[in-house]
Amino acid sequence: MIEISQINKSFDGKNQIIEDLTLTIPDGKIVGFLGPNGAGKSTTINMMTGILPIDKGRISLNGIDIEKEPLKAKQIFGFVPDRSDIFLRLKGLEYLNFIADIYQVPEEVRQEKIKYFTKQFAIDHALGNYIQSYSHGMRQKITVTSVLLHDPDIWILDEPLTGLDPKSSHALKQMMREHADKGNTVFFSSHGLEVVEQICDEVAIINHGKLLFYGTIEELQAKYQTDQSLENVFLELTNDA
Amino acid sequence: MMRNTWTVTKIMLKMQYSSAGKQGNTWIYGVLTVILIPFFLIIMMQVFRGIIENAYLMLAEVNQESILLGIVLLFITAILFFFSFITILSAFYFSDDITAYIPLPLHPYQLLIGKAANPLIYNYLISAVIFIPFLFIYGSISNAPILFYVYGFILFIFFPIIPFTIVAIILMFLMRYVNIAKNKDRSKIFMGVGSLLFVILVNVLVRLNLDDAALMNAFTAYMQEQEGILKMITMIFPPAYFGALSLHFADSWQALPALVALLAIFTITALLFILAGQRFYLKGVRGMSSGSKGNLSERASHKLTKQHSILKAYIRKEIKMIIRTPAFLMQCVVQPLFFPVFITVILFLDLGEGLSSLGSVTPEKNLFLILFMISIVMLSINATAFTAISRDGAGRKLNLFLPIPFHRLIFAKLLVAYLIPLLPFILITFIGIYVNIPIHILIGWIGISLLYNWLAVMINFLIDVFSPKLHWTDEQELFKGRFTPLFISLVQTAFFGIITLVLWNTNMENVYLIMLILVIAVAGLTDIAKTYLKKKVTLETLQNLDS
Numbered sequence: 001m002i003e004i005s006q007i008n009k010s011f012d013g014k015n016q017i018i019e020d021l022t023l024t025i026p027d028g029k030i031v032g033f034l035g036p037n038g039a040g041k042s043t044t045i046n047m048m049t050g051i052l053p054i055d056k057g058r059i060s061l062n063g064i065d066i067e068k069e070p071l072k073a074k075q076i077f078g079f080v081p082d083r084s085d086i087f088l089r090l091k092g093l094e095y096l097n098f099i100a101d102i103y104q105v106p107e108e109v110r111q112e113k114i115k116y117f118t119k120q121f122a123i124d125h126a127l128g129n130y131i132q133s134y135s136h137g138m139r140q141k142i143t144v145t146s147v148l149l150h151d152p153d154i155w156i157l158d159e160p161l162t163g164l165d166p167k168s169s170h171a172l173k174q175m176m177r178e179h180a181d182k183g184n185t186v187f188f189s190s191h192g193l194e195v196v197e198q199i200c201d202e203v204a205i206i207n208h209g210k211l212l213f214y215g216t217i218e219e220l221q222a223k224y225q226t227d228q229s230l231e232n233v234f235l236e237l238t239n240d241a
Numbered sequence: 242m243m244r245n246t247w248t249v250t251k252i253m254l255k256m257q258y259s260s261a262g263k264q265g266n267t268w269i270y271g272v273l274t275v276i277l278i279p280f281f282l283i284i285m286m287q288v289f290r291g292i293i294e295n296a297y298l299m300l301a302e303v304n305q306e307s308i309l310l311g312i313v314l315l316f317i318t319a320i321l322f323f324f325s326f327i328t329i330l331s332a333f334y335f336s337d338d339i340t341a342y343i344p345l346p347l348h349p350y351q352l353l354i355g356k357a358a359n360p361l362i363y364n365y366l367i368s369a370v371i372f373i374p375f376l377f378i379y380g381s382i383s384n385a386p387i388l389f390y391v392y393g394f395i396l397f398i399f400f401p402i403i404p405f406t407i408v409a410i411i412l413m414f415l416m417r418y419v420n421i422a423k424n425k426d427r428s429k430i431f432m433g434v435g436s437l438l439f440v441i442l443v444n445v446l447v448r449l450n451l452d453d454a455a456l457m458n459a460f461t462a463y464m465q466e467q468e469g470i471l472k473m474i475t476m477i478f479p480p481a482y483f484g485a486l487s488l489h490f491a492d493s494w495q496a497l498p499a500l501v502a503l504l505a506i507f508t509i510t511a512l513l514f515i516l517a518g519q520r521f522y523l524k525g526v527r528g529m530s531s532g533s534k535g536n537l538s539e540r541a542s543h544k545l546t547k548q549h550s551i552l553k554a555y556i557r558k559e560i561k562m563i564i565r566t567p568a569f570l571m572q573c574v575v576q577p578l579f580f581p582v583f584i585t586v587i588l589f590l591d592l593g594e595g596l597s598s599l600g601s602v603t604p605e606k607n608l609f610l611i612l613f614m615i616s617i618v619m620l621s622i623n624a625t626a627f628t629a630i631s632r633d634g635a636g637r638k639l640n641l642f643l644p645i646p647f648h649r650l651i652f653a654k655l656l657v658a659y660l661i662p663l664l665p666f667i668l669i670t671f672i673g674i675y676v677n678i679p680i681h682i683l684i685g686w687i688g689i690s691l692l693y694n695w696l697a698v699m700i701n702f703l704i705d706v707f708s709p710k711l712h713w714t715d716e717q718e719l720f721k722g723r724f725t726p727l728f729i730s731l732v733q734t735a736f737f738g739i740i741t742l743v744l745w746n747t748n749m750e751n752v753y754l755i756m757l758i759l760v761i762a763v764a765g766l767t768d769i770a771k772t773y774l775k776k777k778v779t780l781e782t783l784q785n786l787d788s
Contacts, residue, residue, distance in 0.1 A: 049642040053784045070780065074644035086636035089426070089565040090558065093537060093545045100546070101554030102643045111546050128537040130565075 001027050002048065002154060002185060007057030009043055009209070017043050018209040021057070025187050025204075030180045032196035032203045033189040036238050040209040041189045042082060045158050048187075049079045061154055075103070077154040078147030082189075084139035084163075088132035092123065092142050095131060096149065103150035110149055117145040120175075121168050137163040144172060155179060157188035161195055173199050197230045207238045245347055249355035256338065256714075286374050293378050306383070310485035311471040313375050314396075318404050318478050320371070321364050325408040326436045327576075328360035333409070334416060335429055335568050336715045339526050353518035357409070359721075364401040372397055379488075389491035392500060396484050399507045403480050406514035412436070413517050416525035429567035437579050441586055480506050551645055555653040562632065563625065563661070568716035569632065573625040573661055581619070581665040585672055605752040609682050610741045612673070613759060616690040617737045619665060622730035626658035626701030628719045630786065631710045640783060647780045658698045666690060685756045693763045699770040700733070701726055706778050709786055 002025040009018040018040045025031045035041045046052040048059050050070050059066045064073040087095055093114070100110040118124040121141040123134075131139060140163045147155065155176065161169050176186045176199060190196050196203055197217060205213045205220075213220055217230055224233055293309065300306040333339075333356050342352050376393040379385070416432060471489075475482035483506070486499035537545070549557065563569045603611070633640060640650055673683055704725050713719055740762060744755055 046638075051638050051641040051784065052787075053781050071644050071646060074642060079642045081638050081642075083635050083638075086639060087558070087562065089562055091545070093542065094561070097546050098554055098558050099643070101549045102551055102645055104548075104551070107546065107548045110548070111543070114546065125536055128541070 001025065001062060002187060003058075003060045003063075004044070004048070005058045005060075007044070007047060007059060008055045009040075009047060009052065010055060016209055018047070021206070021209065021211055023204055023211060023214060025185055025202075027185055028180055028183045029201040030176055030186040030188070030199055032200035033187060033206070034191075034193070034196060034203055034234060035189075035206040039207045039238070041206065042158060043209075044206070045079075045156060045189060049077065049156060050074060075150075076152060077156050078150065078152035080140075080143050080147050080155075080157040080160045082158040084136070084143045086131075086143075089130055091128055091130055092118075092134070093127040095142060096127075096146055099146040100149050105150050113149050114145070117148050120171050121145060135163075137165055137168070140164055141168055148175070154185045155187065157186070159190060160188055161190065161192060193229075193231045193234055203230075205234065205237060212237055246351045246354050249342065249345075249347060249351055250358045253338075253355040254358050282374055286378060289374065290378050290382075293375070294382050297379070297382050305471070307471045307485055307489040308474065309379065310488050311475045311481055313371065314400065314481035314484045315475060315478060317368055317371055317400070318481055320367055321401055321404040322408060323440055324363060324367060325360060325405045326412070326440060327571075328363050329357075329405070329409050329412055330429075330433055330436060331568070331571075331717050332356050332360050333412065333522070334432065334526065335571070336717045338715050343523065343526075348519060349523045350515045350518045353515070353522050357405070361402065361405060364405055365397075368397060368401045372400075386492045388496070389488060392487050392491050392496060395500065396488070396503070399504060400480065400484055403507055403510050406510040409514055410510075410517045413521040413525060417521040426565060426567055430570055433567060433571045434575055437575065441579075441583055444583070445586055552649050552653055555645065555650065556657055559653060559657040563657070566716055568720070569628070572720050573628070574664065577619070577624070577662060578665045578668070581668045581672075585668070604750075605679065605682055606750055606755055607745065608678065609686060609752050609755060610745055612678070612682070612686040613689060614734075614738065614741055615669065616666070616686070616693055617734055619669070620662055620690065620694050620697045621700075621733040622726050623658055623662055623697055623701040624720065624726075625661045626655070626698045627705045627723070627726040628710075629654040629658055629702050630705045630783070631713070631719050632716075634711065634713055637711060637783075637786070641780075647783075651774075651778065655698055655702060658702060659694055662694060662697075666694075682752065685752070689756065689759055689763060692760065692767060696763060696767040696770055697733070699767070699774050700729060703770070703774060703778070704729060706782060706786075711786060 002023075004021055004023040004025075007018055007021050008016060010016050021040075021044060033041055033044070043052065047054050048061070048066065050066050050073065054067060061073045061076050064076065066073045087098075090098065096114050096118075097110065100114075105113070114127075115124070118127060121144070123138055123141050123145070126134065126138060131142060134142065140160070144157075144160060147157075160172060164172060173195070176188070180186050180201070200217070202214065202216050203220065204211060213223070215223075220230070220233055224236065296309055297306050300308055333353075339352065339356070342355075372393075376390065376397075380389055380393070383389075412432070471485055472482060475485060480503055483499045483503040487496045487503060490496040490499065563573050630637065670683070670687060673686070678686075708723075708725055710719055710723065740759070744758065749755060
C-alpha cells in the first residue's frame with residue numbers, strides 16, 4: 001500500500017508544484033496516474049521514490065516512511081524511471097547484474113530471473129551488447145527487467161509502456177495484472193488513456209499539483225454524469241491546462 | 242551557404258557554452274578574468290621584458306635578432322599542434338552531438354567549420370597569452386613602426402589557424418581509416434591514446450636526431466647569412482619563417498612578399514581543410530557504431546552474473562563507465578598519465594645517464610620538498626573526483642531510488658577518484674627509484690602523497706557537489722567551461738608552494754622534521770575537509786542537486 005498524506009513541493013519556495021496531495025493506493029490494485037504535462041506527476045513519483053525530498057507531508061510504502069527509513073522503503077518498491085538512457089556503456093547483462101547486486105539478489109535467483117524475463121521481453125539475444133546500442137524500446141525493456149529481479153511488492157512505473165512493441169507491451173500488462181492479483185501494488189503514470197482504461201482498477205488524476213479525482217473509471221463517469229470515454233472526461237477535467 | 246555555416250557555428254558554440262553561463266557563479270569568473278588578465282600580462286611583461294631585451298641586444302650585434310620572432314612563432318606552433326590534437330579529437334570525434342546535425346541539409350564542410358569554432362577559440366586564447374605580450378615587448382625594444390603592429394595583428398588572426406588545419410587534415414584522414422575498426426568507442430580511444438603517443442614519439446625522434454657537432458657547424462654557417470639563423474630554425478615550419486620575416490621587415494617592402502607567402506599558405510591549408518572535411522569528415526563519423534556481439538555463452542553469462550557486495554558492485558560500475566567512455570578515459574586516466582610520461586621521456590633523453598645520480602646529489606631537504614610539490618601539482622586537480630556526481634548524468638536518479646547506503650555510495654565514488662590518479666603517481670615513483678632517491682625520502686614522499694591524495698580527492702569532489710554539471714548531452718561538456726577545479730588546484734599549489742618556500746629558506750635541515758611538519762599540515766587539512774564533507778554532503782544534498 002502507498003499512502004501519500006498532504007504532501008507539498010515547491011522548487012523556488014513560492015510556486016507550489018504539489019499542493020496538499022493526499023492519496024492512498026491499496027494493495028491488489030493497478031492504479032493509473034494521469035495528468036497533463038507539467039501537472040506534477042513526475043514530481044510526485046520522484047518524492048515517492050526518494051529522488052526528491054518532500055517539503056511537507058508524508059509518504060509511506062507498506063507503512064515505511066520514505067524520508068525516515070529510506071533504505072528500508074527502497075527495498076520494497078521497484079521503479080522504472082521516465083528516462084531509460086542510463087549507464088549506456090554497461091552491457092545489458094552487466095546492468096542487470098549491477099542492479100541485482102544492489103538489491104543483493106542471490107546468484108541462482110538472479111540468473112534464473114534474468115533468463116526468464118529477458119526471454120519474455122525478447123532481449124535475451126542482446127545482453128552482451130552495450131545499452132548504448134539498444135533502441136529506445138530495448139532500453140525500456142532492460143529497465144523493466146531490472147525492476148523485476150528483486151521481486152518488489154510495489155511497482156512504481158513512470159510511462160512504462162512508451163516505446164514497447166505490442167508483444168512486450170502485452171507481456172508487461174499481463175505481468176502488472178498478475179502482480180496486482182497477488183495482492184501487490186502497481187502504480188504507473190501514463191499518457192496513454194486507452195491503456196489506463198484497459199488495465200487500471202483505479203485512476204488518479206492531477207492537475208496543477210492538486211488531486212482532481214481518485215476512483216474507478218465507473219465512478220469517474222458517474223461523478224461527471226456521462227458515459228463518455230476516459231479521454232473525453234479527462235480532457236473536460238483538465239481543460240484549463 | 243554562408244548564412245547556414247554561421248547559424249550552425251552559432252548553435253554549436255551556444256551548446257558548448259550555454260550551460261556554463263547558467264551557473265549562478267559565472268560572474269566570479271568574469272571578475273577574476275578582468276582582474277587576473279591585466280595582472281598576468283603585467284607580470285609577463287615584467288618578467289620577460291628583461292630576458293627578451295637582453296637576447297635582442299645580443300643578437301642585434303650579429304644581425305640575427307629576427308631569430309627571436311622565429312622562436313616565438315615556433316613555440317606557439319608547437320603548443321598549438323599539441324593542443325589541437327586534443328581539442329580537434331574531442332570536438333570532431335569524441336562528442337556525439339554531430340549525429341543530430343547529420344540529417345540537416347548541410348555540407349560536411351559547414352558542419353566542420355561549426356565544429357572548428359570552439360577549438361579555434363582555444364588556439365586564439367593560447368596565442369594571445371604568448372604572442373600579444375611578446376609583440377609589444379619586441380616592438381618597444383626595437384622601436385618598431387606602426388606597420389609592425391598591423392602585421393602582428395594580421396599574423397595573430399591568420400597564424401593560429403595554420404597548425405590547426407594541418408592537424409585537422411591529418412586526423413580526418415586517419416579517422417577515415419582507423420574507423421575500419423567499426424567500433425565507435427574503441428576508435429575514439431585508439432585515436433586519443435595514439436595521438437598522445439604520436440606527440441611523444443615526435444619528441445623522441447627530434448631529440449634523438451640532434452647531433453650537437455653537426456648542429457654547431459650548421460649554426461656557424463648560417464650565422465654568416467642575413468636572417469640565416471631564422472631560416473635555419475624555422476625550416477621545419479615555413480609559416481613561422483614568413484611570419485617572422487614580415488614582422489622583422491615591417492618598415493620595408495620586403496615584409497609584403499613574406500606576408501603574401503604566409504597568407505598563401507593559410508589559403509592553401511584552409512582550402513585543403515575544407516576539401517578534406519568534405520571528403521573524409523562524415524565518413525569518419527558515420528562509419529562508427531557501438532554494437533558488439535550480443536549473444537553470450539552460458540559460461541560468459543555466469544561470469545557476468547556473479548554476486549558482489551554493494552560497495553564492490555558500485556566501484557566496478559564506476560570504473561567500467563570511466564574506462565569505456567572515451568571522454569572519461571582520456572580526461573580522467575590518459576591525460577594525467579601523459580604529462581609524467583612526457584616529462585620522463587624528456588628527462589631521460591636530455592639527461593640520460595646523469596639522471597641516475599640526480600637523487601643522490603641533491604640535498605635531502607630540497608629533494609623532499611621538490612618531490613612534495615610534484616605531488617601537489619600532479620594530484621591537486623582530479624578529473625575523476627570533480628566529475629564524480631556529474632558523470633552519472635541521466636543515471637544519477639539511480640543513486641537516489643536504489644537502496645544504496647549513502648555513506649557507501651560516497652565512499653565508492655571517493656575511492657575510485659583516489660585510485661585512478663595513483664597510476665601516474667606509480668610511474669613517477671619508478672622514476673624516483675631510478676634516479677636513486679634515498680629510500681627514506683622515497684617512503685616519506687609516497688606516504689605524504691597518499692595522504693595528500695585524499696585531501697585533493699575530497700576538495701575536487703566537493704567542487705562537483707556544489708557546482709555539478711548534471712544536464713549534459715555529451716560527456717565532453719563535463720570538462721569544458723569548468724574553471725573551478727583549475728582555480729582551486731592553483732590555490733592549493735600556491736598554498737603548499739608558500740609552505741614549501743618557507744621551509745626551503747629556513748635553517749631547518751632535518752628532513753624528518755620537514756616531513757613531520759608537512760604531514761601535520763596535510764593531515765590537519767584532510768581532517769577539516771573530511772568533517773566538512775560529512776556535514777555538508779548528505780542524501781538531501783544529492784536530492785536537491787537538480788533544483
